Amino acid sequence: MRLYHHPRDAAPVHRELTALGTLQRKVRERRARRQAIQAAAVQVFSDKGFSRATMEDIARQAELSVGTIYLYYRSKEELYVSLLFESMKIFTGAIEKIMATGLPPDRQLKKVWEYFYTYHTRYPQSYRVLLFLQQPGLTAGISPKTLQEINVRAGRNFSLVSRVVAAAMAKGIYRAHEPREVVDLLWSLFLGLVHLSETRQNLGVTISTLKDLHRKAFRWLEAGLRPR
Amino acid sequence: MRLYHHPRDAAPVHRELTALGTLQRKVRERRARRQAIQAAAVQVFSDKGFSRATMEDIARQAELSVGTIYLYYRSKEELYVSLLFESMKIFTGAIEKIMATGLPPDRQLKKVWEYFYTYHTRYPQSYRVLLFLQQPGLTAGISPKTLQEINVRAGRNFSLVSRVVAAAMAKGIYRAHEPREVVDLLWSLFLGLVHLSETRQNLGVTISTLKDLHRKAFRWLEAGLRPR
Amino acid sequence: MRLYHHPRDAAPVHRELTALGTLQRKVRERRARRQAIQAAAVQVFSDKGFSRATMEDIARQAELSVGTIYLYYRSKEELYVSLLFESMKIFTGAIEKIMATGLPPDRQLKKVWEYFYTYHTRYPQSYRVLLFLQQPGLTAGISPKTLQEINVRAGRNFSLVSRVVAAAMAKGIYRAHEPREVVDLLWSLFLGLVHLSETRQNLGVTISTLKDLHRKAFRWLEAGLRPR
Amino acid sequence: MRLYHHPRDAAPVHRELTALGTLQRKVRERRARRQAIQAAAVQVFSDKGFSRATMEDIARQAELSVGTIYLYYRSKEELYVSLLFESMKIFTGAIEKIMATGLPPDRQLKKVWEYFYTYHTRYPQSYRVLLFLQQPGLTAGISPKTLQEINVRAGRNFSLVSRVVAAAMAKGIYRAHEPREVVDLLWSLFLGLVHLSETRQNLGVTISTLKDLHRKAFRWLEAGLRPR
DNA sequence: GATGAATGAGCATTCATTCAT
């Protein structure tokens, strides 16, 4: 396990300028390959978990050779982290879009909460990738710089939602709380719901679907937020 | 990895009946050994995670040989599951004790919620062990029978708390809901809070401790439960 | 490649004293295994060179599994270094034996020179192992402490022979030189002769055997040492 | 690793005859490319050793692509051997120049000996390349024809120096020996001196430089050659 | 029962070589 690595994301430096069209195609292809690998990795990681997933599994899934993956990612860890970044980016985008709607803040919050579920439905694996970060020892293989980057990006997402909550409080729609803490609770609740429902699925229990719990949870939570 | 295994928990059958006293000592020693192994395993699993923990780590921690562990547990998976059982047993006991106090049900619920935190503080490793069940692929190494047993025990715990919630509703302290769902939400929320705070710890972020969030979460949640 | 490692040579620590006989047997077996592995390694390393030799080759040669080798040596490098130590030990022993004969120093030197050849004939692989140290990059995988140890042991051998040469000079048998430099030349010459003859063998050339060159070289060299 | 290969050195055959000037330019360019690759390879091989050097290292050093190297050399082995040829050619040239001076043969021999050192100083890497031939297993990747070629060229160099030695003997400057064997000893001694000093450098020992040993060695050796 | 040496399948990673563009 290489502990840290330099990013392999940077565009390759060409000594002489090749035809512009060719260069563009190259860049496009490179991006496409990266995405293909990520798609395969998301699948495999979420099927087997980080440790049990093998690079060969991922290669097979991507219909590529193992060596090729290492042309795009320096290590299993780096590949994993790239998935995390991707997840976070999608999240950020979705939240920003909701905030741009100009809806009343409580309606926005509801949409955010709904997006949690949508995201989980659409990218169930990406979701699970997020959960890996809790695994002890995983962070040992990630460079401090990358960890810092993860923090920044995660913090950004939390801040965005905090702003929505703060707006609702400012308008008196919600009672005064520390907005950031409200977001922590919201997110924790969703995290826990997913965890619970997945555990139950693992164990073969079928009661109370995530969908159901998710809907009811918000109503209940919001009731606690609104003034009496 | 053996997929399923016969339980090794039953007392060994002796060809010739030894003196009763000797037998009892044997049983006692066997139980003690199992506990020593479990204690070591809880420590190692929670330090390194399931995959990264090695049987030798556990043997060293227990000051036993690897071979001996296999005299008590058929596989790494089975050893892990035994920890889970232990966790659940402790939980059950604590909840039953709370229910036996005769306190008003909302006070009991508060105590249960507080116990979540106490348990996490006192047995942080055991807690983490609980989370493993969500890991995909882990259940592959556990026999259906054992899975079933886990379900039964987990269900029992949920039912116990449900009864407390139901009692509070019956008395009009809480508004009418499906008690079982309320428990799901409570548990999910706590699960998520732990997850969030551990992830942050892994990433080196120190804002908003679990203790703080845990306390505030209940006040907020309960507000949503009580009639207006 | 692990860079440094703790020695695995130390006798295992037993918690409780087992029967003395059993313990002795264990130690004896452990030593025997180590020697079996070394014998296999010497063979394989000298057949294929350090880089091309694989741990599986060595295991196969030793009729053991790969894992077993790692029970005795932490890495390929450590295994290699152990061979080097062994070579040097044999050398030291042989030279000390010659020095203990009480022969006149020039006769002793002749015997040392002859031992160079004997050693090469008897342990041709061990000899080649010594040569590896010149390979650039190999030392990168060896801990400074171990390197230091190699230096000490090598220096000891050079010093022993120096003493023989110094004695001959003191008695006026040889002209005055820096004894250490004479030894450097002697050793270099032998090293070079082996190198040349092995290269020729590699290339399929059969002229002038090492045996022949070795004998003539000493006569010629000594002529330059003796007073006119 | 391909075992044998057809030479790729021959000028390419063009289907249609291009203008003579163009052809010449092509040949010139081809030669220049080969030299650029060789220069890079010498550097990398001597830095890392044969096994640890990668084709990509060499390509990067030559500021070319890996593919291009394979247009000029069929394999890593062939590239390596081409370096050997180059080394030998330079050697031959230098010795012939010394022989053309018309100096007395013992003076010529001294100059040859000095050239050994000069060459090692000026092309330390090329020197190390020579040493590779001793490595067992390397020759497996070289065709018999190429091995034969190496032999012929090496033999040529030995013969040249032999002629110098023979001349000195004919004039009574040296005592009668088999000239070829004297050359073997000379060359072995130098080889050994380089080996010894490089090993010491690898191990971090700084006593007795090559320069010093080299100078003293000749004085001492020649003393053994001259009549009493 | 207890031990711990032995096993060997499994895995991340590297690198010589090929080939479509």
Add this chain to the structure above:
DNA sequence: CATGAATGAATGCTCATTCAT
């Protein structure tokens, strides 16, 4: 011709599990 992306066999090392003592 030149490129460099793709390949996949090869390798050092790990670790769950077994079994002779």
